[in-house]
Amino acid sequence: MxxxxxxxxxxxxxxxxxxxxxxxxxxxxxxxxxxxxxxxxxxxxxxxxxxxxxxxxxxxxxxxNSEQDVGLTLINYGEIFLKPDYLYPDIEEIFFRYLEKKDVICGNDVRLGSQHDGGWNVCMSPPFRLKKPCLVYSFGIGSDWRFEDDVYDYYKCRVLAFDPSIGKKEHNRTDLILFKPYGLGAVTDRLSNGWRMKSFRQHITDEGHLKKVIDYLKFDIEYLEWEVIKSLTKDNILQHVKQLAFEIHLLPVPITKENDRTLTKKEFVEKFEILKALEGIGFKKFNYRLNPFCGYTSTITGTVRSKCYELHYMNMDFVDTEHLEKKDAPSVSRSKKSL
CATH class of the missing domain: 1.10.287 (Helix Hairpins)
Structure with a gap:
């Protein structure tokens, strides 16, 4: 028209x-x-x-957003520790400050999909900018295809999308977006509800991408992310992944009045260690987004928090000194006092 x-x-x-x-x-x-x-x-x-x-x-x-030659800045926070013998308020404070810490500033950080819940940040600074033929893996679609559609529309990337929960059969959404009804799990298995799950290694093996560079991997899998992240770091399967994004949920979803609670000191420390393990294999966080729909007021500190965060990482093994500046920042305060 x-x-x-x-x-x-x-x-x-x-x-x-x-x-x-x-x-x-x-x-x-x-x-x-x-x-x-x-x-x-x-x-x-x-x-x-x-x-x-x-x-x-x-x-x-x-x-x-593809041609801006804006580099990366590495922020040095020093070592951050979190241990069970810290005071409860200190554990909570350090954990959330760690979630909201950006290790790298991406000079060309682009939000694709929804500008709020459902969208994802992609670093377009070299060497991470999306260029055809780029490859994207996306787990957890629901009814929101805006991120995948943006990746296809703007950059013509090959997108492999997976979700066992939406009742869709395998199909081509476009000439470059392929949907399959499988989930992402720590291991390859079939759940009691019939969902077919595969480990990330199994997914990329089946698709013929085991040694291929994957430009962007994202997953929003409703609390299963913790076991998946542990398996990804232990399996050494992310060395060919340039950018990694996922949503964390501090409690199993859906979070209701019946199951809502404050995390224990041990749970805070365990989740901290799971995320920190990503640093050990070369990943640094360049952005985060808290989900306001998961907001709550802490009974420990009285601070307004969120139980859901999107976290966005880049693989520093792909970065050379040409594209990297360095900057010091104050360390996160910590306490070693016990209750």
């Missing part, structure tokens, strides 16, 4: 309204964002008016 000036005027008004609402929400929930992220949001919203890679807005967005 050919758009006349009245259509463009109406679309512009809608676009401005949506932008104002999102900016207000940004301030309300104090999400991790900056003016550059808001600027990148604007062309994405415009592109939604006509979702096609031939659309000039999409072409402009792709060009802007």
């Amino acid at each position: 050919k758009l006349n000036r009245y259509h463009y005027k109406a679309a512009s008004i809608c676009f401005l309204f949506v932008t104002v609402v999102i900016y207000a929400l940004h301030n309300l929930f104090n999400w991790e964002s900056d003016h550059e992220n808001i600027e990148r949001l604007i062309p994405l919203l415009k592109a939604d008016l006509k979702r096609t890679t031939e659309h000039p807005v999409v072409v402009a967005f792709q060009k802007k």
Whole structure:
């Protein structure tokens, strides 16, 4: 349909309204964002008016966020410790400060998919920018395909999408997006509910990608992530993965009044160690997003927290000194006092 000036005027008004609402929400929930992220949001919203890679807005967005030669800055926080004999409030404080610590600042950090819950951050600074033929693995789709569609629309990556929970059979969503009804687990198995799970090693072996570079791996698998992360670090299977993103859930989901509780000191320390193991195999966090829908007020510290976080990592084995600056930062305070 050919758009006349009245259509463009109406679309512009809608676009401005949506932008104002999102900016207000940004301030309300104090999400991790900056003016550059808001600027990148604007062309994405415009592109939604006509979702096609031939659309000039999409072409402009792709060009802007693929060709910026902005480097990486490594932040040195020093060693961070968390042990069961620390005071309970200190354990909680250190754990959440660790979640919200950015080890690397990506100069060209792009949000694809939803600009809030359901979207994912991708570092486009070299050597991580998505370029055809890029390869993306995505586990946990639900009904939200916006991230996968953006990766396809803007960068023409090959996307392998998996989810055993949505009742869909294997199919091609596009010429480059393939869906399969399998889940990601710590081991290859079939769950009691009939879901077929595979380890990440089994997935990439079956797809013929065992030794192929995977540009981006993301998973949102509703509390199963903890066992999966442990298996990924122990199996030494992430050496060919350039970027890694996942959502953590501090309690099994769905979180209800019946099962909601505060984590024990031991649980905080265990989850801290699982995440810290990623650093041991070369991964550094470049962004995080707390989920405000998982918000709660801590009974230990009285602080407003979230039980759900998206965490975004990059594999530093792919980085050379040409693209890396270094900067010191204060260490996280810690206490060794026991209760």
